[in-house]
Amino acid sequence: MTKYDFDVIYLGGGHGSFDGAGPLAATGQKVAVIESGLWGGTCPNRGCNAKITLDRPVILQREAERMQGLVDGAITINWPALVAHKQEVIRPLPDNIAGKLQHNGATLIEGHGVLQDAHTVTVAGKTYTADKFVIATGLRPHHLAIPGSEFGHDSTDFMALSELPKRIGIVGAGYIAMEFATVANAAGGEVTVFMHGKQALRGFHQPFVEAVIKDLTKRGVTFIRTANVNAFEKDADSYVIDYGDDAAQNVDWILDATGRIPNIEGIGLEAAGVATTPHGITVNDHLQTTAPNIYASGDVIDKVQPKLTPTATFESYYLYQLLAGQTTAAIDYPAIPSTVYTSPRIAKVGVTPEAAASSDELTVVHNHIPDDWYRQIDMEQAGDQLLVFDSGHHLVGATEMSEQAEDAINTLLPAVAFHYDQADMWRLAHIFPSISASAWHKIR
Numbered sequence: 001m002t003k004y005d006f007d008v009i010y011l012g013g014g015h016g017s018f019d020g021a022g023p024l025a026a027t028g029q030k031v032a033v034i035e036s037g038l039w040g041g042t043c044p045n046r047g048c049n050a051k052i053t054l055d056r057p058v059i060l061q062r063e064a065e066r067m068q069g070l071v072d073g074a075i076t077i078n079w080p081a082l083v084a085h086k087q088e089v090i091r092p093l094p095d096n097i098a099g100k101l102q103h104n105g106a107t108l109i110e111g112h113g114v115l116q117d118a119h120t121v122t123v124a125g126k127t128y129t130a131d132k133f134v135i136a137t138g139l140r141p142h143h144l145a146i147p148g149s150e151f152g153h154d155s156t157d158f159m160a161l162s163e164l165p166k167r168i169g170i171v172g173a174g175y176i177a178m179e180f181a182t183v184a185n186a187a188g189g190e191v192t193v194f195m196h197g198k199q200a201l202r203g204f205h206q207p208f209v210e211a212v213i214k215d216l217t218k219r220g221v222t223f224i225r226t227a228n229v230n231a232f233e234k235d236a237d238s239y240v241i242d243y244g245d246d247a248a249q250n251v252d253w254i255l256d257a258t259g260r261i262p263n264i265e266g267i268g269l270e271a272a273g274v275a276t277t278p279h280g281i282t283v284n285d286h287l288q289t290t291a292p293n294i295y296a297s298g299d300v301i302d303k304v305q306p307k308l309t310p311t312a313t314f315e316s317y318y319l320y321q322l323l324a325g326q327t328t329a330a331i332d333y334p335a336i337p338s339t340v341y342t343s344p345r346i347a348k349v350g351v352t353p354e355a356a357a358s359s360d361e362l363t364v365v366h367n368h369i370p371d372d373w374y375r376q377i378d379m380e381q382a383g384d385q386l387l388v389f390d391s392g393h394h395l396v397g398a399t400e401m402s403e404q405a406e407d408a409i410n411t412l413l414p415a416v417a418f419h420y421d422q423a424d425m426w427r428l429a430h431i432f433p434s435i436s437a438s439a440w441h442k443i444r
């Protein structure tokens with residue numbers, strides 16, 4: 001038994017924490033998790049799970065649209081019912097996550113934790129000590145520092161709207177802007193996206209991004225490029241977005257989707273000797289901060305890997321293995337996949353086609369999605385896939401724009417992560433017909 005109350009205390013109860021805290025507690029270590037909001041953090045309550053529930057009818061609407069003639073009638077989205085359904089779906093998640101942690105033997109502490117030194121945290125006036133800490137406090141929405149910024153809302157506010165406003169102005173052109181523009185447009189909103197620069201979704205294959213923008217434009221979304229949004233104003237019953245010299249637009253609701261920033265202030269990191277940058281907590285290749293007994297996990301880390309749930313889960317599980325003494329190795333990240341849940345989606349993993357273009361060792365294979373008989377079933381009319389192979393025909397990267405891109409890319413992950421050769425690829429027998437069989441057919 002250590003001289004501390006706990007072996008490990010986690011600050012924050014999201015994926016960066018609970019995916020590893022549970023298994024660690026199950027080994028018999030004394031583990032506590034502190035959470036100031038909902039158990040499970042952003043992803044289940046106001047991120048991935050919540051968002052994808054709102055997306056599902058959009059997919060149905062698009063599928064019915066493509067299949068007109070085989071099915072009759074357009075699908076319209078009942079927004080209030082959809083938001084209520086989303087709430088029903090996600091309501092049990094915090095209790096489920098908390099219950100699982102407790103079942104594994106972890107102590108749950110509710111409240112805002114503040115480190116007092118490298119071994120002590122206070123929560124609502126109570127003090128707890130630990131041999132080690134894991135900081136997993138995540139990100140919060142960035143708000144533009146402009147006059148009237150208080151009239152802007154964030155993604156959590158959007159997903160809680162009981163009525164969909166008529167005219168919606170979205171500032172930013174990243175994941176949240178593009179996904180929520182898709183949902184709001186499908187549900188009948190008049191959407192304008194104010195882009196900071198010329199490109200949306202930097203980091204994704206731009207021809208795919210432009211195809212999605214073109215499709216959304218055809219559906220009535222307005223994209224204003226290089227909009228210098230410099231003020232929000234109240235105007236009777238509506239709001240005005242000022243975006244340049246004499247350029248302004250009236251809307252009923254404003255989504256400020258200009259990024260997310262790390263929760264590193266007001267939690268005692270300085271007192272504990274934990275160094276930070278504006279992008280988050282500085283860690284070494286063992287996710288150890290500048291205070292040797294304090295680790296960090298998830299979105300709050302300053303890192304090159306994408307700040308997504310699969311990354312947070314991977315880090316959390318790695319820390320479990322490290323703190324349980326099962327490994328001493330540095331973290332070895334796999335290629336982290338990601339998807340923008342527009343319709344069509346854009347998904348990617350590993351080496352990009354852009355990086356491949358500047359290498360003599362890599363080959364890019366192009367597949368046009370509508371040529372695949374399996375995609376013809378639900379009449380996909382647009383979409384492309386780019387596969388990157390090395391000289392030994394190992395798949396090292398893939399990016400796809402299609403209605404089922406997230407599943408097509410997901411199924412290929414083992415080939416990328418484990419460097420499958422042709423023999424390995426043929427050892428797998430996929431359920432047929434399926435999106436997996438369709439995707440694997442293209443890489444063998």
Ligand SMILES: Cc1cc2nc3c(=O)[nH]c(=O)nc-3n(C[C@H](O)[C@H](O)[C@H](O)COP(=O)(O)OP(=O)(O)OC[C@H]3O[C@@H](n4cnc5c(N)ncnc54)[C@H](O)[C@@H]3O)c2cc1C
Nearest residue numbers: 012014015016036037041042043047113138298299308309
């Ligand atoms: C709208 C939206 C959609 C998203 N969609 C996707 C998606 O489709 N796929 C995907 O992979 N990722 C998605 N993400 C990103 C994903 O949600 C995050 O990468 C993931 O939640 C990170 O987990 P985390 O544990 O690091 O942080 P979080 O889940 O944010 O957890 C941090 C927790 O710490 C708590 N906390 C902070 N400070 C303290 C303190 N001092 N004391 C106690 N508790 C504290 C917070 O309340 C929070 O619960 C989305 C994010 C958003 C906002």
Ligand SMILES: NC(=O)c1ccc[n+]([C@@H]2O[C@H](COP(=O)([O-])OP(=O)(O)OC[C@H]3O[C@@H](n4cnc5c(N)ncnc54)[C@H](O)[C@@H]3O)[C@@H](O)[C@H]2O)c1
Nearest residue numbers: 172173174175176177196257258259260307308339340341
């Ligand atoms: N499908 C997914 O996996 C998913 C979905 C939603 C969110 N997320 C996560 O949440 C994070 C936050 O999402 P996000 O869309 O807010 O961030 P983002 O970083 O993806 O996009 C931010 C956007 O805001 C713009 N911007 C920045 N400063 C601006 C300014 N001053 N004026 C106007 N525009 C400005 C940027 O150009 C960019 O287009 C993502 O990076 C991702 O980690 C993931």
